[in-house]
Amino acid sequence: MTLNSMQKNGLLLGLFALVSTGLVLGVEALTKEAIDEQQRAQTLASLNEIIPPTLHDNDLYHSCGLLSEPTLSQQPVPVYRGYLAGEPSALAVEAVAPNGYSGKIRLLVAIKPSGEVLGVRTLQHQETPGLGDKIEKQKSDWITSFAGKRLQSQDDERWAVQRDGGMFDQFTGATITPRAVVGAVKTATWYLQQNSTQLFQTSLPNCHSASEGESHE
Amino acid sequence: MSEFKTLTKQGLWENNPALVQLLGLCPLLAVTASVTNALGLGLATLFVLIGSNITVSLVRQWVPQEIRIPVFVMVIATFVTIIQLLMNAYVYQLYQTLGIFIPLIVTNCAIIGRAEAYASKNKWNYAAIDGLMMGLGFAAVLVVLGGLREILGNGTLFDGAELLLGEWAKQLRIELFSLDYPLLLAILPPGAFIGMGFIIALKNRIDAKREELQASEKTVTRARVTAES
Numbered sequence: 421m422t423l424n425s426m427q428k429n430g431l432l433l434g435l436f437a438l439v440s441t442g443l444v445l446g447v448e449a450l451t452k453e454a455i456d457e458q459q460r461a462q463t464l465a466s467l468n469e470i471i472p473p474t475l476h477d478n479d480l481y482h483s484c485g486l487l488s489e490p491t492l493s494q495q496p497v498p499v500y501r502g503y504l505a506g507e508p509s510a511l512a513v514e515a516v517a518p519n520g521y522s523g524k525i526r527l528l529v530a531i532k533p534s535g536e537v538l539g540v541r542t543l544q545h546q547e548t549p550g551l552g553d554k555i556e557k558q559k560s561d562w563i564t565s566f567a568g569k570r571l572q573s574q575d576d577e578r579w580a581v582q583r584d585g586g587m588f589d590q591f592t593g594a595t596i597t598p599r600a601v602v603g604a605v606k607t608a609t610w611y612l613q614q615n616s617t618q619l620f621q622t623s624l625p626n627c628h629s630a631s632e633g634e635s636h637e
Numbered sequence: 638m639s640e641f642k643t644l645t646k647q648g649l650w651e652n653n654p655a656l657v658q659l660l661g662l663c664p665l666l667a668v669t670a671s672v673t674n675a676l677g678l679g680l681a682t683l684f685v686l687i688g689s690n691i692t693v694s695l696v697r698q699w700v701p702q703e704i705r706i707p708v709f710v711m712v713i714a715t716f717v718t719i720i721q722l723l724m725n726a727y728v729y730q731l732y733q734t735l736g737i738f739i740p741l742i743v744t745n746c747a748i749i750g751r752a753e754a755y756a757s758k759n760k761w762n763y764a765a766i767d768g769l770m771m772g773l774g775f776a777a778v779l780v781v782l783g784g785l786r787e788i789l790g791n792g793t794l795f796d797g798a799e800l801l802l803g804e805w806a807k808q809l810r811i812e813l814f815s816l817d818y819p820l821l822l823a824i825l826p827p828g829a830f831i832g833m834g835f836i837i838a839l840k841n842r843i844d845a846k847r848e849e850l851q852a853s854e855k856t857v858t859r860a861r862v863t864a865e866s
Contacts, residue, residue: 429704436708440715447719454726462729522737546737548667553736558797593825
């Protein structure tokens, strides 16, 4: 069998691609569990930060249900429900800000049944280090400025960054990131406020059994 | 052994990827706001560089000239993805801190530069040492610049080192002075350029001084020779 050099090169490139892909897949399979575990731990830590133990006595992480709500995200999002002595006490949802500076920003938003925001945390983002990454609690207190706020109406003008006439600071050199976060938190808060009673009553499909086989994209 | 010495000298000083070749400046300037971030990216780059250098050197006989670049790119991308997955799994906090700059190691020209200029022409053990030394040279500049900017901008050193090294590293944190108004310029990108400029200037100054010294030594010896004859 004789191959000309172009065919040979093509085959060789294909072989390299195959081996590289195989290696990456192997490592991915090996690390998948650890990565999922890290993400779970982080979600749980954030959840416990914004819904203090005094506000609930049930297991928040297992209270999780999957909610299909197109205004929040294309994919079903996890909702966590906190109860205190059997009474609904807190509601949290994983929201997605699709319009970050570099891709999606995953957020966790919690409110009291009264509608007051308990707190917001950033779960995952790819914003510019040093500028947009101040939405992380570790980097800056900015994300805590949502706590205690209320949304009066769906187009509440105060819910914007200061440059747009709202009440939330932007960062030096980064307006797009906080704007995206404020927008997503506003949408999520409005949805939670409007649907809180319903969300506590309906039974949602369990997150943990459903998400086990899926990726977190 | 002399090859080893040359590689060390080349990587760390004479042909330092950051100071002389001026490669990989994008991540270098972007993540050096603190020593921890700088060290994290420096180590990640170092591992990728060693891995890609060894692999490129091992496969160099089988890779024809025409397709070497796509093969190198694939090798580098594979190593970066593997490092990214490992960091995501085992140093999650740091992974989050460095964010986009881990996948961007792929675009660090220093890595493909070494693959092309050295690893594809030399034995794997030399290629490994070249990768190690170039990586160390790059990481060293990252750490120096990171330290400089962290001190000026934050008044601290090793802030957040526990994200990279574990809980014990919390003790490493040094608070040099506390600032009511930190020097924002040092933390922002222009500060990185200015700091980098000073480091390169310092290196050139040292080189010039050494050359001057050598030159004067030479004239001295020559003078003695003429005096004798």
